[in-house]
Amino acid sequence: MSDMTPKPNLSPGVQTQGGIGSAPVPAIEHGEHLHQDDHDHEHHDQHWLWKYVFSQDHKQIGKQFLITGILWAVIGGTLSSLFRLQLGWPEGTMEWLKPVLGGWIQAGKLNPEFYLALVTMHGTIMVFFVLTAGLSGTFSNFLIPLQVGARDMASGFMNMLSYWFFFVSSVIMFSSLFIETGPAAAGWTIYPPLSALPQAIPGSGAGMTLWLVSMVFFIVSQLLGGVNYVTTVINLRTRGMSMSKLPLTIWAFFLTAILGILSFPVLFSAALLLVFDRSFGTSFFLSDIYIAGQALSNQGGSPVLFQHLFWFLGHPEVYIVIMPAMGMVSEVLATNARKPIFGYRAMIGSLIGISMLSFVVWAHHMFVTGMNPFLGSVFMFLTLIIAVPSGVKVFNWLATLWRGNIRFTAAMLYAIGFVSLFISGGLTGIILGNATLDIQMHNTYFVVAHFHLVMGSSAFFGLFAGVYHWFPKMFGRMMDEKLGYIHFWLTFAGVYLVFMPMHYVGIAGFPRRYYAWTGFDAFSQFADMNKFISIAAIIVFLGQFIFLFNFFYSIFRGRRATQNPWNSTTLEWTTPIEPGHGNWPGAIPAVYRWPYDYSKPGSDVDFIPQHIPYSQTQSSNLPYEQELAD
Amino acid sequence: MTALTILLVLVLLLVVFGLLFRLQIFTSIFSGTFTRDVGMSNSVNAILMLVFLVGGGGWFAYSFVENFNKMNPPIASVHGYQMERMFWITMAVIGVAFAITQTLLFVYSYKYQHKEGRRAYFFAHNNKIEVIWTIIPAIVMAALIFAGWKAWTRITGPAPKDSVVVEVMGKQFNWLVRYPGRDMKLGVVNYRMIDAVNEWGFDLSDKSALDDFTTNEVHVPKGVPVLIKIRSRDVLHAVYMPHFRVQMYAVPGMPTRFWFTPTVTTDEMRAKLGNPKFNYELACNQVCGGSHFAMKATVIVDEPDDYQNWYAAQQSFSQKNPEVMAALKQKAKTMVTPVAAATEKKEAAPAPLAASY
Numbered sequence: 001m002s003d004m005t006p007k008p009n010l011s012p013g014v015q016t017q018g019g020i021g022s023a024p025v026p027a028i029e030h031g032e033h034l035h036q037d038d039h040d041h042e043h044h045d046q047h048w049l050w051k052y053v054f055s056q057d058h059k060q061i062g063k064q065f066l067i068t069g070i071l072w073a074v075i076g077g078t079l080s081s082l083f084r085l086q087l088g089w090p091e092g093t094m095e096w097l098k099p100v101l102g103g104w105i106q107a108g109k110l111n112p113e114f115y116l117a118l119v120t121m122h123g124t125i126m127v128f129f130v131l132t133a134g135l136s137g138t139f140s141n142f143l144i145p146l147q148v149g150a151r152d153m154a155s156g157f158m159n160m161l162s163y164w165f166f167f168v169s170s171v172i173m174f175s176s177l178f179i180e181t182g183p184a185a186a187g188w189t190i191y192p193p194l195s196a197l198p199q200a201i202p203g204s205g206a207g208m209t210l211w212l213v214s215m216v217f218f219i220v221s222q223l224l225g226g227v228n229y230v231t232t233v234i235n236l237r238t239r240g241m242s243m244s245k246l247p248l249t250i251w252a253f254f255l256t257a258i259l260g261i262l263s264f265p266v267l268f269s270a271a272l273l274l275v276f277d278r279s280f281g282t283s284f285f286l287s288d289i290y291i292a293g294q295a296l297s298n299q300g301g302s303p304v305l306f307q308h309l310f311w312f313l314g315h316p317e318v319y320i321v322i323m324p325a326m327g328m329v330s331e332v333l334a335t336n337a338r339k340p341i342f343g344y345r346a347m348i349g350s351l352i353g354i355s356m357l358s359f360v361v362w363a364h365h366m367f368v369t370g371m372n373p374f375l376g377s378v379f380m381f382l383t384l385i386i387a388v389p390s391g392v393k394v395f396n397w398l399a400t401l402w403r404g405n406i407r408f409t410a411a412m413l414y415a416i417g418f419v420s421l422f423i424s425g426g427l428t429g430i431i432l433g434n435a436t437l438d439i440q441m442h443n444t445y446f447v448v449a450h451f452h453l454v455m456g457s458s459a460f461f462g463l464f465a466g467v468y469h470w471f472p473k474m475f476g477r478m479m480d481e482k483l484g485y486i487h488f489w490l491t492f493a494g495v496y497l498v499f500m501p502m503h504y505v506g507i508a509g510f511p512r513r514y515y516a517w518t519g520f521d522a523f524s525q526f527a528d529m530n531k532f533i534s535i536a537a538i539i540v541f542l543g544q545f546i547f548l549f550n551f552f553y554s555i556f557r558g559r560r561a562t563q564n565p566w567n568s569t570t571l572e573w574t575t576p577i578e579p580g581h582g583n584w585p586g587a588i589p590a591v592y593r594w595p596y597d598y599s600k601p602g603s604d605v606d607f608i609p610q611h612i613p614y615s616q617t618q619s620s621n622l623p624y625e626q627e628l629a630d
Numbered sequence: 631m632t633a634l635t636i637l638l639v640l641v642l643l644l645v646v647f648g649l650l651f652r653l654q655i656f657t658s659i660f661s662g663t664f665t666r667d668v669g670m671s672n673s674v675n676a677i678l679m680l681v682f683l684v685g686g687g688g689w690f691a692y693s694f695v696e697n698f699n700k701m702n703p704p705i706a707s708v709h710g711y712q713m714e715r716m717f718w719i720t721m722a723v724i725g726v727a728f729a730i731t732q733t734l735l736f737v738y739s740y741k742y743q744h745k746e747g748r749r750a751y752f753f754a755h756n757n758k759i760e761v762i763w764t765i766i767p768a769i770v771m772a773a774l775i776f777a778g779w780k781a782w783t784r785i786t787g788p789a790p791k792d793s794v795v796v797e798v799m800g801k802q803f804n805w806l807v808r809y810p811g812r813d814m815k816l817g818v819v820n821y822r823m824i825d826a827v828n829e830w831g832f833d834l835s836d837k838s839a840l841d842d843f844t845t846n847e848v849h850v851p852k853g854v855p856v857l858i859k860i861r862s863r864d865v866l867h868a869v870y871m872p873h874f875r876v877q878m879y880a881v882p883g884m885p886t887r888f889w890f891t892p893t894v895t896t897d898e899m900r901a902k903l904g905n906p907k908f909n910y911e912l913a914c915n916q917v918c919g920g921s922h923f924a925m926k927a928t929v930i931v932d933e934p935d936d937y938q939n940w941y942a943a944q945q946s947f948s949q950k951n952p953e954v955m956a957a958l959k960q961k962a963k964t965m966v967t968p969v970a971a972a973t974e975k976k977e978a979a980p981a982p983l984a985a986s987y
Contacts, residue, residue, distance in 0.1 A: 287883025425968030
């Protein structure tokens, strides 16, 4: 293991820059000592294979997650464009897609079973591969050691495994797109019996098997990553970095990792039982089934049991997706409003509240599945309570902007966009969480609009905010701001144009996962609206190529970054512009203050980094801080 | 050929875009804005925030009003009216929260844009404010929860004793409908007895199954509570009748149910909407396979008298298929009896997970 660890980058001169940042960085004796021991015996250059591919460096692994996530996002977006074509022009010909889709186009029409496969894979890819691995995987890896002041993750090796399990999972899932019977097609929630019986839909054959195997690898990846994140946050914080001095990003990643560790194993069990039902003749989820001219022997299983198991992960999963975005948005808002985040403790409290509540609301996805109505009442109560901590977060973000001095970086625009989308999508949750109203709204486009705004688009906006904000730290260069602005305004307006009208369609009762609405009088009055949504969706999708261009161009040709381009207070900006393995060439800085000392009265600069002791900031210290300084 | 042209145009557009991008970078380097911390673009973005609020808000309001009539499917059940009221009251509540928070977000973004020489106000926390904006939403939510809970308990509560009973069974990809016949008792069905003719799997050794009749459409009387019993014989389906505000999954192995009282007959609704072709529809709303989107049944609401007449005129399944009945009796004898007995028991007392009223 140790021969994969390179020598730390000891180049001097990039350590500090003018102003308060030039204060000497206090050393941590034992940290440095350990580090020296670690690296004394190796002086060789690392082979590129260990440096870029099988890297154990958290920054490299974070970038690997990001690039893989971006590739997946392109695939997931392409799939959505395909099914939006079908929904927008149900009578139109798709013959021109035949060279790509082959047998899935029959007589110029998209195969309805393949339509379901597209929807299923879009959901699976976006929820798990992009917004879980690509978002939390990227930024938890990249930021946790940098922001808590650690040389690397608690276990670099496990961290590497986490990525490679994800990679294997990705390869398996990707390959399922090309098999003859098609990928899984039972919806991303893979409710049995549809997902258990190949007789029911071809996608439940080999495609479903690959889906389940891929997901098992994915869960392993998530657990390896999650254990690492939690351990690192608990054990490897630098001196002075108490839990109450952690940036909100770290709190969000920390709680997200705990949610993942507690809930992904339940998905694992559900997947395992489903594998048993599919392959070994058990009846966990199957009972009284007559299909394809044959009565099956399965007796006594319950499809509703699967839904309980699935949503026990599935609901925390939406918070696994959104909480890292919340954390990063808090950070970006405070930095660019040049103001402390309002109600730091309330923000942590609401994150903890949301995390705990997220475990006791899962059955609100199941109000009308035949579950005992009493349970419905309980879950309605618990679900609607979540609006309270969520509201607190929104109000705190607004209060952070109030009387700020806002710089609209691309990241800041995305952070503001996040808050807007989170409000828009979150509020309709109050309707869907109400069991009575859910009778009508369940499984309609109202639900689709709701979750695409509140967890889909919002989390994507958090992801973009994070990428634009931490790009200089990742690649030592800046992304182009102007392209960032164009990308933002196009995406922001586009997302609203796509999802707002979906609410109307949903209120009218149009069911989700319908290949066409043309068979029903009740649903057919929105033909124009569906066309409009499709056009907007495809434009938004194409607009993302602006980002892709900006991203890849800037990696190689972007403007060179300075050490702390956003004048931020957190520890990652005290590292060299391109930190080497071990992050800090010298000792790890110690931490003296909370991460949000922006525009503090009495200070002559508008930010005081966390590693500046109170003794150097006599003029701006609050009374209790002065006591600490003395 | 068209594809090639489109591709070519796209490539050319990309090239032009790339050139413009380079040009923009060079001009900004020469004009000095390239390295400036906060430049013109900051105020442009701030103005765009206001534009977005006004323009976006205006578009949303316009399109909402424009589509309002389309998005309200006509209501035809007693609880539907309550739900509708609750829905729009809740929409109003969240609409207010939506308008206030979005306005503040964009107005603050505009108003507190970067100004040279100004400093942000160091305002880290205020517990009083936190308590206020925790408690106010909590009170509002409590009210919504209470209203929702009351309605939910009533809607999902036990069906009235005098309810008309109809059973639907989902299969790939249509709905089967049956009525209990003259004895008002649904007979035992057993999925092992299903075949091409006996789609329900009637176990005709059960006497109460003899007069059960099956139909293609759901007929229900106006103004009388209707209890819909729901089954599935293969995968999950969901009975969704948007006009009646009714939805319940069809679960293989676990019968479910939902009751409601229709208030408008099909003829009345046709007259009201001025659409002589109007029909109430029953849609499948849980993905069940390739033709999920086409899995539909027609629901007809009759005047109670018409319903009685229609009901009396139906011929039972066993009468319609005498030869099947004979064969079934033969088959039933050789069937493993415990299975039939188990199914019967399940019919009497639904499984614990099932909605039990």
